[in-house]
Amino acid sequence: MNAVGRQVSRSGSTAHHHRQYSDNFIDASLHGKWLQSANLSQDFGVGARGSRSSRSLLSSNPGTPPLYSRSSSLRRNEDDQASHGLFGSGLLDLHSFDTELLPQVSSNQYDEYSSLHQPVRGGSFVSEPYVSSDKLNDHILPENNLLRSSIADKERVNNVAKIKVVVRKRPLNRKEIAKKEQDIITIEPNSSFLTVHETKLKVDLTEYVEKHEFVFDAVLNESVSNDEVYSETVQPIVPLIFNRTKATCFAYGQTGSGKTYTMQPLPLKASQDILRLMHHTYQNQGFQLFVSFFEIYGGKLFDLLNDRRKLCMREDGKQQVCIVGLQEYKVSNVETIRELIELGNATRSTGTTGANEESSRSHAILQLAIKRSVDGKDSKPARLIGKLSFIDLAGSERGADTTDNDKQTRMEGAEINKSLLALKECIRALDNDQGHIPFRGSKLTEVLRDSFVGDSRTVMISCISPGSGSCEHTLNTLRYADRVKSLSKGNSSKKDLMSSSLNIRDSTTFPLSSLSMAESNFENNMDETANEKKNFLRPKRTNREASPPINVDCTDGGWCDGNLAESLYSGAYKQQKGFLQDPVSKDSDYSADHNVLEKPSRMSINKVETSQISDIEDKHRAEIQLEGRELQEFDTTNLHLENDLNALLKRKIW
Ligand SMILES: Nc1ncnc2c1ncn2[C@@H]1O[C@H](COP(=O)(O)OP(=O)(O)OP(=O)(O)O)[C@@H](O)[C@H]1O
Structure with a gap:
């Protein structure tokens, strides 16, 4: 496989097709950066039972403080207490300075983890065992090996790429099949290649x-x-969070492309691996696992594990982000985590869009935090070691998809698109030597701030729909994913911007009939996935309220205060309707962060005329500048203006 050039012309083919290489792929192929891992997970049997329990938990009066003792398994597990007293209101500690240096973990401890893993898929990465072949034989390391172990650990952490981009294609759904849409995505078996077959019309209408x-x-x-x-x-990044890494995994793509379906099972599986490591590899080392789950809806934060209580995000003098009032649950078994995840999913805001009847209208963020108590006891608050954040982004949609939607849906769409734009900018800056990351472009990026700095890892899962009707969206998603990768510092060809942007559309006349109509229908294909779907079925909750029934008044003195619960429960809640002013709304400092474009440093593509390259580069530069301006303008524009809404909705985000 050609790992150098990004454009491939196939011999024997009448046309040259543009092949876009994600730089990380190249990196990974050459250096085996991403670790092969395997199917450690098992079915937790999350199914029907979970849905029921979620619903019963939800049936409480939203105006009253949550009675978590309602959950039998929560009650059962004495260990599983909220970080500040029994399910008391806590503070998500996002402070990176609040981390503690770990005692070094020996290589054989990693061995234990890696030995549980076997490669699943062959093609994408050069398989690299998690532990080097000269692994230490003894279970107890001699003193003089500790340094070596420490270096090895560091190398291991470094060997996991900063950004990994994975694409997931879902099967055609019933609607698409009924509309006789074709499956326009082909994926070469055991490879990381993907082809989109776009049907076009010539001027003579052929x-x-x-x-x-x-x-x-x-x-x-x-x-x-x-x-x-x-x-x-x-799975490959789970061990890293014991080593002070903050990792983020998010799914993005068109509405209905499978983001929620993809994201929902991941935290549970990760939790199981984390607990396994805690109970075996890191036994008796004082590690604790905490779960929190909140959503960003309409630019505001709501706690999904606490009856959608409104949360405040604050920034201290050191620009550390705190989410005041967020419940964090200390957990020690998978069953409890499952219940919490189901509770959060059931509480999430969903609505109906043209493309998805049960569309997520919020960004849901589930965080698994590894903390460690200094003395191994609970007397002192545990300190944050590492964190794994899972983000199920709200579906992106454009104006064209929203013509039949009401104003509220379009408002939601505008807000969603705004934060997706901001996220895009942050990811671009993340790994690209930019001194300043434009966190303040949206609430989403603000709360993720600490996941973007320091030793961070990001996994993007681009979800795509296979139907011909989604072709444009799919191409946007894939181009965006490719672009993020190509701008990544960690990649040798990061400056190869033009290769990423070169969608030189050589095309060939290709009878449509030769494209195989996807035979697999949604149900036939779905034995396993249907089960998974059932297991992680999101209970229907069409919550279109603009704000939760309860609003928390955050007083200035209250923030970052561990005793916030008391003040909250002492009557600081107010019944309110409609959007509420965010007490910590900040001016955007976005303007300074746009328009960053690396100049291409090497010409890896020979077949493209120089003039074409510079034309396309110019176009891209102009697009980025336009995008920056638009976001900036949008930030300062009143959301309620219909025209602005429409303008933003028409933007292509991906
Ligand atoms: N890989 C898959 N296999 C089987 N079914 C899938 C798959 N991906 C998605 N689906 C189904 O497609 C539908 C839409 O998926 P999902 O709700 O996850 O989309 P989404 O991208 O989260 O949409 P939105 O952004 O609007 O929330 C669901 O019914 C889901 O079960």
Whole structure:
């Protein structure tokens, strides 16, 4: 496989197709950066039972403080207490300075983890065992090996790429099949190559198919299970969070493309691995696991594990972000975590869009925090060691998809698109030597601030719909994913911007009939995935309220105060309707952060005319500048103006 050039022309083919290589792929192939891992997970049997319990938990009066003792298993586990007293209101400690240096973990401890793993898929990465072949034989390391172990650990952490981009294709759904849509995505078996077959019309109205080829770190087809998705994405970074890494995994893509389906099982699987490590590898080392789950809806934060109580985000003098009032639950078994996740999912805001009847209208953020108590006891608050954040982004949609939606849906869409734009900018800056990350572009990026700095890892799962009707969205998603990768510092060809942006559309007349209509229908294909779907079924809750029934008044004195619960429960809640002013709304400092474009440093593509390259570069530069300006303008524009809403909704986010 050509790991150098990004454009491939296939011999024998009448056309040259553009193949877009994700740089990380190249990196990974050459250096084995991403670790092969395997199907450690098991079915937790999350199914029907969970949904029931979620519903029963939800049935409480939203105006009253949550009675978590309602959950039998929560009651059962004495260990599983909220970080500040029994389910008391806590403070998500996002402070990176609040981390503690760990005693070094020996290589054989990693061995234990890695030995549980076997490669799932062959093609994408050069398989690199998690522990080097000269692993230490003894279970107890001699003193003089500690340094070596420490270096090895560091290397291991460094060997996991900063950004990994994975694409997941879902099967055609019933609607698409009924509309006789074709499956326009082909994925080469055991490879990371993906081709989009776009049907186009010539000027004489004859149809032809244009191929767009991409390469990513991993490409998962419709038959890939959620277990395999986990193995490919999150599992390799689980051990890193014991080593002071903050990792973020998020799914993005068009509404209805499978983001929620993909994201929902991941935290549970990760929790199981984390607990396994805690109970075996890191036994008696004082590690604790905490779970929190909140959503960002309409630019505001709501605690999904606390009856959607409104949360305040504050920043201290050191620009550390605190989420005041967020419940964090100390957990020690998978069963409890499952219940919490189900509770959060059930509480999440969903609505109906043109493309998805049960569309997520909020960004849901589930965080697994590893903390460690200094003395191994609970007398002192545990300190944050590492964190794994899972983000199920709200579906992106454009104006064209929202014509039949009401104003509220369009408002939601505008807000969603605004934060997706901001996220895009942060990811660009993240690994790109930019001194300043534009966190303040949105609430989403603000709360993720600490995940973008320091030793961080990001996994992006690009979800795509296979139907011909989604072609434009799919191409946008894939181009965005490719672009993020190509701008990454960690990649040797990060400056190869033009290769990423070169969608040189050589095309060939290609009879449509030769494209195989996807035979697999949604149900036939779904033995396993249907089960998973059932297991992680999101209970229907069409919550279109603009704000939760309860609002928390955050007084200035209250923030970052561990005793906030008391003040909250002592009547500081107010019944309110409609959007509420965010007490910590900040001016955007976005303007300074746009328009960053690396100049291409090397010409890896020979077949493209120089003039074409510079034309396309110019176009991209102009696009980025335009995007920056638009976001800036949007930030300062009144959301209520219909025209502005429409303008933003029409923006292509991906
Ligand atoms: N890989 C898959 N296998 C089987 N079914 C899938 C898969 N991906 C998605 N689906 C199904 O497609 C539908 C839409 O998926 P999902 O709700 O996850 O989309 P989404 O991208 O989260 O949408 P939105 O952004 O609007 O919330 C669901 O019914 C889901 O079960």
